[in-house]
Amino acid sequence: MKTETALQDHRHFIKKVIFILLLLVIPLAFIFTALFIGRYSVSVSEVFRSLASPFAGGAGISPQTLTVVLQLRLPRAIAAAFVGAGLSASGTAFQGVFRNPLVDSGFLGVNSGAGFGAGLAILLFGTSLATYGFAFAFGVLAVIFSYMIAKIYKAVPTIMLILGGTIVSSVFSALLTLLKSIADVNSELPAIVYWLMGSVASVSYKDFWAVLVILAGIVGLAFFSWQINVISMGEKEARTMGVNVVFSKRMIIACATLAKKMAYLPQSHEHSFPYKVLQVVLMGRTAYMSRFGAPTQEDKVIVKNLLDKIGITHLSDRPYTQLSGGELQMVMLARSLAQEAPLILMDEPTAHLDYYNELLFLETIASLVKDGRQTIFMATHSPNQAFYLENRGIPVRVGLMCDGKLVETGPPAKTLTSANLGQVYHIEARILDSGDTKQVMPVGTLK
Numbered sequence: 001m002k003t004e005t006a007l008q009d010h011r012h013f014i015k016k017v018i019f020i021l022l023l024l025v026i027p028l029a030f031i032f033t034a035l036f037i038g039r040y041s042v043s044v045s046e047v048f049r050s051l052a053s054p055f056a057g058g059a060g061i062s063p064q065t066l067t068v069v070l071q072l073r074l075p076r077a078i079a080a081a082f083v084g085a086g087l088s089a090s091g092t093a094f095q096g097v098f099r100n101p102l103v104d105s106g107f108l109g110v111n112s113g114a115g116f117g118a119g120l121a122i123l124l125f126g127t128s129l130a131t132y133g134f135a136f137a138f139g140v141l142a143v144i145f146s147y148m149i150a151k152i153y154k155a156v157p158t159i160m161l162i163l164g165g166t167i168v169s170s171v172f173s174a175l176l177t178l179l180k181s182i183a184d185v186n187s188e189l190p191a192i193v194y195w196l197m198g199s200v201a202s203v204s205y206k207d208f209w210a211v212l213v214i215l216a217g218i219v220g221l222a223f224f225s226w227q228i229n230v231i232s233m234g235e236k237e238a239r240t241m242g243v244n245v246v247f248s249k250r251m252i253i254a255c256a257t258l259a260k261k262m263a264y265l266p267q268s269h270e271h272s273f274p275y276k277v278l279q280v281v282l283m284g285r286t287a288y289m290s291r292f293g294a295p296t297q298e299d300k301v302i303v304k305n306l307l308d309k310i311g312i313t314h315l316s317d318r319p320y321t322q323l324s325g326g327e328l329q330m331v332m333l334a335r336s337l338a339q340e341a342p343l344i345l346m347d348e349p350t351a352h353l354d355y356y357n358e359l360l361f362l363e364t365i366a367s368l369v370k371d372g373r374q375t376i377f378m379a380t381h382s383p384n385q386a387f388y389l390e391n392r393g394i395p396v397r398v399g400l401m402c403d404g405k406l407v408e409t410g411p412p413a414k415t416l417t418s419a420n421l422g423q424v425y426h427i428e429a430r431i432l433d434s435g436d437t438k439q440v441m442p443v444g445t446l447k
Contacts, residue, residue, distance in 0.1 A: 027081055034077035040068045071204070079203040079211060086214040090256035093221050096232040096273070097252055098162070108161070109168030110257055113142025116172040119179040119192045126188075131195065132210055142168050143257050220255030226294050228252060230283045232273055241339065242287025274319035277331050281307065284338025306334050310364055326357025333364065337374070346378040350385070359388075366392045383421060386412045387438045400424055412438065422446055 035047050042050075042065055049061050050069035094103045117138025121130040142165075149164030176192075183189040221228070227248040231238045235245050278300075285299040295303075307313045312330050315323065320331055329349055336344050346365075350358040366389055368374050378385075390396045390412050398415040400407045402424040408415040421429045421440065428443040 027085075031074075031077045031081055034080070035069055035073045038068070038073060040064070042069060075205050075208070076200045076203050079200045079207070082211045082214045083200070085218060089218045089221050093224075093228055093252050093256045096228040097249055099232055099234070101273070103162075107169075108146045108165035108253070108257075109142035109172060110139045112169040112172035112176065113145075114139035115196050116176045116179070117141075118195050119176050119183075122188055122191050122195065123179060123183060126191075128207070136213070138172070139257055142172060143253060217255045217257070221252065224248060224252050224255065226286065226289065229275065229279070230286050233280070233283060238286075241283060274321045276316065277312070277318050277320050277323070278303065278307070278316045280320050280331055281334045281338050284335040287339055302340075303334075303338055306337050310334050310337075324357075325352045326354065326360065329353060329357070329361055330364065333361070337368070342375060344374050344376050346376060348379055348381065350380070350382070362388055363392075365389075366394050369394050383412075383416045383440045386416060387440065391437045416440060 032047075036042060036044075046061060046065050047069055049056075050066055051074075053061065053066060053070070091103070094107065095101050114135040117134035117136070118131050120138075121127075121134035124130070145168045146161060146164040149167055150160040152160075180189060180192060183192055227238075227243055230241055230243050231245060231248060231252075238245050281303045282295045282299060285295055285303065288299065289295070304313070304316075307316060310330055310333065312327065312334065315327060315331065320328065323331065333349070350361055353361060362385060365376055365378075369376060369389075370393070380386075386396050386398050396412055397410065398412050399409045400415045400420055407424060408420055416431065418429050418431060421427060426446050428446055430441045430443060432439045432441050
């Protein structure tokens with residue numbers, strides 16, 4: 001079994017290495033291919049010799065070829081690659097943070113704010129440095145305004161932030177239209193339009209400071225990559241896993257523009273992205289990671305042992321969006337256990353499970369409590385679950401509630417009486433006791 005597991009780990013490592021190499025090689029291949037595209041024809045040997053000329057000299061190559069390859073096409077290709085990387089990285093970050101695959105990098109009004117800033121700089125100064133500076137400053141200002149609008153209403157933060165971004169985007173778009181109407185039609189207006197369309201035709205090495213800004217944003221997002229994954233599972237769940245959601249979201253949004261004591265198992269989980277089961281459970285280890293940390297080998301060993309203990313190792317590589325209700329709840333339980341918290345809160349964890357998976361879930365938490373490592377606090381509408389756990393030798397205390405008030409507390413035999421069940425559920429029920437097992441048998445509703 002260990003040999004098979006080691007072989008699987010080796011295969012995963014090889015696949016990961018190949019994937020990373022492809023991510024590096026494919027963009028470089030496109031950059032290299034771009035060096036051949038243009039009206040001035042160059043051969044493969046000329047491109048290689050041009051690229052090697054800073055180290056081996058440019059003997060045998062015409063000055064025109066060196067200029068075209070090194071001074072014109074290469075900086076443009078590199079700049080285009082970084083612009084694309086910045087857009088994709090920021091878009092991915094926004095989609096994860098706001099749990100919406102349709103969100104793009106400009107939904108907070110960044111694009112409109114940057115466009116207005118660039119247009120204003122073209123009208124006032126007409127210099128490249130001022131244009132880039134104003135575009136960046138007004139892009140950041142748009143994000144700040146979006147946050148300020150979202151703060152006005154104490155509603156769902158994500159929805160208000162999106163609405164705030166829409167408002168800010170509309171305002172800056174209107175202001176940009178105003179700038180266009182007063183711009184000189186022969187010089188300023190074409191400059192604004194061409195800037196908004198986007199082009200790397202005039203990029204040279206002296207403009208690479210902008211590439212460094214993009215690179216800084218990408219590196220910042222890389223530091224917060226694990227936090228993005230955890231937040232994409234839901235803000236409430238991220239908080240219980242030790243993530244400072246407010247700080248992380250602010251830092252992630254800033255980069256995109258440039259729980260150790262308690263675990264939580266929800267009634268249901270809203271799928272966001274198709275993470276593998278192993279990745280989902282690893283998120284339970286977030287509280288043990290540094291702010292910019294990622295899972296260690298020790299974390300992976302702990303999680304694999306948990307999956308084996310609960311009996312879901314075979315699901316490790318399955319996308320958790322493709323699991324059944326019972327399988328998903330077992331995965332969410334494993335994620336809670338990965339936090340190694342002394343207390344686990346469960347909010348109707350069996351609400352959407354069939355009878356088999358409900359019993360399987362209860363058997364699993366019974367074995368966990370018997371191990372003495374966790375105390376489980378579970379909200380449920382099924383009185384028989386309390387008797388089921390007690391029948392299996394688990395010490396159970398019940399708090400019976402009705403209309404937000406506590407009716408009775410104590411062991412199941414004391415609290416789950418016919419009278420109490422009638423008061424809470426408005427049913428006639430009998431308690432069947434065969435000596436070693438107890439069970440609630442509903443008879444009918446009380447009129």
